[in-house]
Each structure stands twice: as C-alpha cells, then as structure tokens.
Amino acid sequence: MLFYFFYFFSRSFFFFVLRFPFGLFLSSPPSRHAHACIAPFPLHLLLLSLSLCFLVVIFFSFHLSRHAVLHTTFPPPPPLPTTTKMATPRSAKKAARKSGSKSAKAGLIFPVGRVGSLLRKGQYARRVSASGALYTTAVLEYLTAELLELTVKAAAQSGKKVRRLSPRTLTLAVRHDDDIGSLLKNVTFSKGGVVPTVSKAVAKKHKKSSKRAKKSTPSA
Incomplete structure (x- = not known):
C-alpha cells in the first residue's frame, strides 16, 4: 500500500x-x-x-x-515505595543466615551440624542425610536430659548438700534405673565406683552366724 x-x-x-x-x-x-x-x-x-x-x-x-492508543485509556502504574529495596543475592544470603541455625529451627540445644559432621567422619554409613543427623541429635539431647534428671534425684535422695554432680552420683542414678541401666549396662564411668550390693551367699552366711551367736549367749 x-x-x-x-x-x-x-x-x-x-x-x-x-x-x-x-x-x-x-x-x-x-x-x-x-x-x-x-x-x-x-x-x-x-x-x-x-x-x-x-x-x-x-x-x-x-x-x-x-490502532492508535490513547494515554488516557491506561493510567500510569503507581510508583514503587522508596522504603523497600529489591533483594540481591548477597542480601538474600545474609537474611538466610540471620534466620537461625538448624538447631534453632528444630528447637534443640545440641548442634545438629556438628553431630552430622561427626557421623560423616565416623563413616557409619555411605550416606548421611540431614534428617538422620537431626534425629540423632534429638535422641542424644533426650538421653542427656534423662540422665541429668536421674542424677539430680539421686543426689537429692542422698541427704547431702550437693553443689556439683559427680561421676559417683551419675553411676548410682544409671544403675538404679531399669531402662537406662539396660542401655548402658556395658558402660563404665570413670571414678564412678560400683553400686553397694550384698550377694545372696554372703547374706545367708551372715544370717546363720547371727543365729548361732544368739544361741551361744547365755540367757539372763
């Protein structure tokens, strides 16, 4: 045309x-x-x-x-707020770091990352997933809390003022609990000692000797 x-x-x-x-x-x-x-x-x-x-x-x-387009048909877009800024890769990484660690996100005290690195270093399996490290950390924290609770109870039952938990108190607490005692039956605590028990054979001999002593004493 x-x-x-x-x-x-x-x-x-x-x-x-x-x-x-x-x-x-x-x-x-x-x-x-x-x-x-x-x-x-x-x-x-x-x-x-x-x-x-x-x-x-x-x-x-x-x-x-x-095909002409008038400027009045389409209003101009609203201006962007000046206070907000577009996220850059560096600022996004900093925000992710500030959000918290894996332990904080899971609500744990023990470090999840360190437990995971120890599992990989020990080579207990070919692969160690993130959920496996998290699960192991939660189990370790639970067992530690149970041991501390039993140790505090054992120290309170001794009737002495205890300011520090000793290996002896920890050993007594573990041996008097059935579940944790069966779990740690092959574990020996340094400076923990043993549970004071009397064997049945020694107890029977002690009873017989006490009866004989009563019979040999003359009646008044």
Missing part, C-alpha cells in the same frame, strides 16, 4: 506541478523535443491520480486511528 501511495503521489506531483503548467501556458513549444517533454497532461488522468492519492491518505489515516 505504501508503494502505491508514493507512486501515485509522485506521478500527480510531477504532472500537476511540472508538466501541467508548462503545457497550459506554453502553447507554442520551441522545438520538437521540448514539445514532447512539455505536452499538456490530460485532465481526467490528473483528477484520477489526485483522487487516488486522497483515497490512500484517508484510508491510512482511518486504519492508523483504529
């Missing part, structure tokens, strides 16, 4: 501006070649070319007006 528009416009401009005035006002051309160049252009062809040019201009103006 643009090609036809420029074509008709150039033809009409050439014939209307250059050829038509010369052919209209110069009735007697000076030579044969000049007459061929300045011959009058037919009026009906001139009007036809001009009408086609105007039709093309009107068509393009109407066609472009259909």
